[in-house]
Amino acid sequence: MPLKTILVLGILFFLPVLFLLFLYPSTHNYNPLDIVDDSVNELQFFSSNSEDEILLKDHITILGFLGNQPEDHVIAASNLKELVYDKFKGFKKFQIVIVLPKGTEAKAIQLQKEINNYDDMRFWHYVFGEPNDIKNLFSSLKTEESLDEHIFTDHIFIVDKDLAQRGRLDDREDKEKERKEVAYPLYSYDCIEVAEIKNKMSDDLRILFTEYRQKRKGKFDSSSRRAEDLNDIN
Numbered sequence: 001m002p003l004k005t006i007l008v009l010g011i012l013f014f015l016p017v018l019f020l021l022f023l024y025p026s027t028h029n030y031n032p033l034d035i036v037d038d039s040v041n042e043l044q045f046f047s048s049n050s051e052d053e054i055l056l057k058d059h060i061t062i063l064g065f066l067g068n069q070p071e072d073h074v075i076a077a078s079n080l081k082e083l084v085y086d087k088f089k090g091f092k093k094f095q096i097v098i099v100l101p102k103g104t105e106a107k108a109i110q111l112q113k114e115i116n117n118y119d120d121m122r123f124w125h126y127v128f129g130e131p132n133d134i135k136n137l138f139s140s141l142k143t144e145e146s147l148d149e150h151i152f153t154d155h156i157f158i159v160d161k162d163l164a165q166r167g168r169l170d171d172r173e174d175k176e177k178e179r180k181e182v183a184y185p186l187y188s189y190d191c192i193e194v195a196e197i198k199n200k201m202s203d204d205l206r207i208l209f210t211e212y213r214q215k216r217k218g219k220f221d222s223s224s225r226r227a228e229d230l231n232d233i234n
Helices: 003-026 070-088 105-115 131-139 174-178 194-217
Strands: 034-037 060-066 094-101 124-129 152-159 165-167
Touching: 060 070, 060 194, 070 094, 070 105, 070 152, 070 194, 094 105, 094 131, 105 124, 124 131, 152 194, 165 194
Parallel strands: 060 094, 094 124
Antiparallel strands: 034 165, 060 152, 152 165
16 A cells, blocks of 8 residues: 555544544533522422422422413423423433412413423423412522513523522623623523523533533532622622
């Protein structure tokens, strides 16, 4: 075999290997998902549609508020089901919890029929509470959003196993950082914005699951920033 051919084959074989070796260390260098609030209320005042007690503690939870007309928000629920639940339902201790006012139990069943194509929905829960309890739970979250008159918002929240809300204290794009624009946070994720759920939220959940996986292995070095660490974010 000519020497030139051997060299070409050698380059074609080793170049991808070298590329992967360069990438490998970077997979372990990531910033943990920021803690934006560390005192989210538990669900002790809520009933559920499950035989088991539904709690936030010791779970990685996506928390949503679909109000007293949940059947009017099929798009938001479907996006959440298809873009988040279907992707992460196999992860340990993952759950989605939809908060609704008491008296909407039948509407929750109807919504479930609208979004479920006979999939495994064991980790998708509805909890029901009095309006004041729902508002108190929502008030315990860090957010720039508000519940409307129907106790609804299309924004959803990530709550970790220790009742801490996770998000981004600095949600600037690289170009914004290069221009040294003022940092701004991402406390919640809009269910109607497909790109935000598919890109930002999916990435953030992967980071959070990686954090807990490394904690189980004793390899996690916590450097998560809290809200007080960034003076330019109110």
